[in-house]
Amino acid sequence: MTDAPVPPLAPVSGVIDGEVHRYPLRVFYEDTDAGGVVYHANYLRWFERARSDLLDVLGIDQRKALDDGTGLYTVAEANLRYLAPARLGDTVVIETSAVNVGRVACTLRQTAWREGVRLCEALVKVGFIGPEGRPRRQPEAWQQAFTTLIPIAAPAPEGPE
Structure with a gap:
C-alpha cells in the first residue's frame, strides 16, 4: 500500500437512450432475503435511485434547487407490479420513461429488467413542491426535459386508400 493519492472514482450513472433512461445496478447481499x-x-x-440519477443526467441540480428554495420532487403515488424475482448477484437495469408531464406533476413508468426478463414495473407520479411542502409549478426547463422522455407513438402504417 502506498501513500500516493487515489484518483476519485465516478459513481455509477445511467444513460438516456432515445426516450428511455437506463440505470444499471447489481443485486447485493443486503438487497436479498x-x-x-x-x-x-x-x-x-x-x-428512487434511478429517478435521482435521471435528474442528474437531465442536468437538473436537485441540491441547488433545494438550497435556493426552487423546490423538489416528491412521490405522490406509486403502483408496483412484481413479475419475476431478482436474485443475489444479478445485474438489473432500471428503465424510466415519462407517461405524462404536467405543470406540477409527472407520471413515470419504471421497469426493472434482468437480461430481457421483466422483474417489476411501476407507475410513479411525482409532484413538484416548494420548500413549504405545497404543490408548485415545476421550472419550465425541467418540464421540457421530462417531455423528451415521452415515447413517440409509431406512425400509422400506410395502406391503400
Whole structure:
C-alpha cells in the first residue's frame, strides 16, 4: 500500500437512450432475503435511485434547487407490479420513461429488467413542491426535459386508400 493519492472514482450513472433512461445496478447481499431473493421494498429504493440519477443526467441540480428554495420532487403515488424475482448477484437495469408531464406533476413508468426478463414495473407520479411542502409549478426547463422522455407513438402504417 502506498501513500500516493487515489484518483476519485465516478459513481455509477445511467444513460438516456432515445426516450428511455437506463440505470444499471447489481443485486447485493443486503438487497436479498435469506433465500437470496430481492426483498420487494428494494424495488422502490432502486426506482428512487434511478429517478435521482435521471435528474442528474437531465442536468437538473436537485441540491441547488433545494438550497435556493426552487423546490423538489416528491412521490405522490406509486403502483408496483412484481413479475419475476431478482436474485443475489444479478445485474438489473432500471428503465424510466415519462407517461405524462404536467405543470406540477409527472407520471413515470419504471421497469426493472434482468437480461430481457421483466422483474417489476411501476407507475410513479411525482409532484413538484416548494420548500413549504405545497404543490408548485415545476421550472419550465425541467418540464421540457421530462417531455423528451415521452415515447413517440409509431406512425400509422400506410395502406391503400
